[in-house]
Amino acid sequence: MATRRRQRFIYAQTAWMLATVVGLALLGALSLELFFVVSLIGFLVVVELTAPFSVTPEWRSRLRWIVLVGLVGFGYIVVRRILAILPDGVL
DSSP states (O other): OHHHHHHHHHHHHHHHHHHHHHHHHHHTOOOHHHHHHHHHHHHHHHHHHTOOSSOOOHHHHTHHHHHHHHHHHHHHHHHHHHHHHSOTTTO
16 A cells, blocks of 8 residues: 555656656746756645655655755756846845
């Protein structure tokens, strides 16, 4: 049963990422940064929607590290974008 739930989680995340690539390509906005951000949002949604109510399996407890790395990457992208927008004399 745990393997089935894990597979369902992986299928949902894979479907989200494929839909992201197709959607961004159709909009003409496909870039690595945008793909990362939208995939991270989808990952967080899938993690919350598939969370068990009572007992947390061990594989789900390892997801917190992936979330942490994703949020650090998101922070890096945001800081880089802010620095690109700011004029040269500000920093």
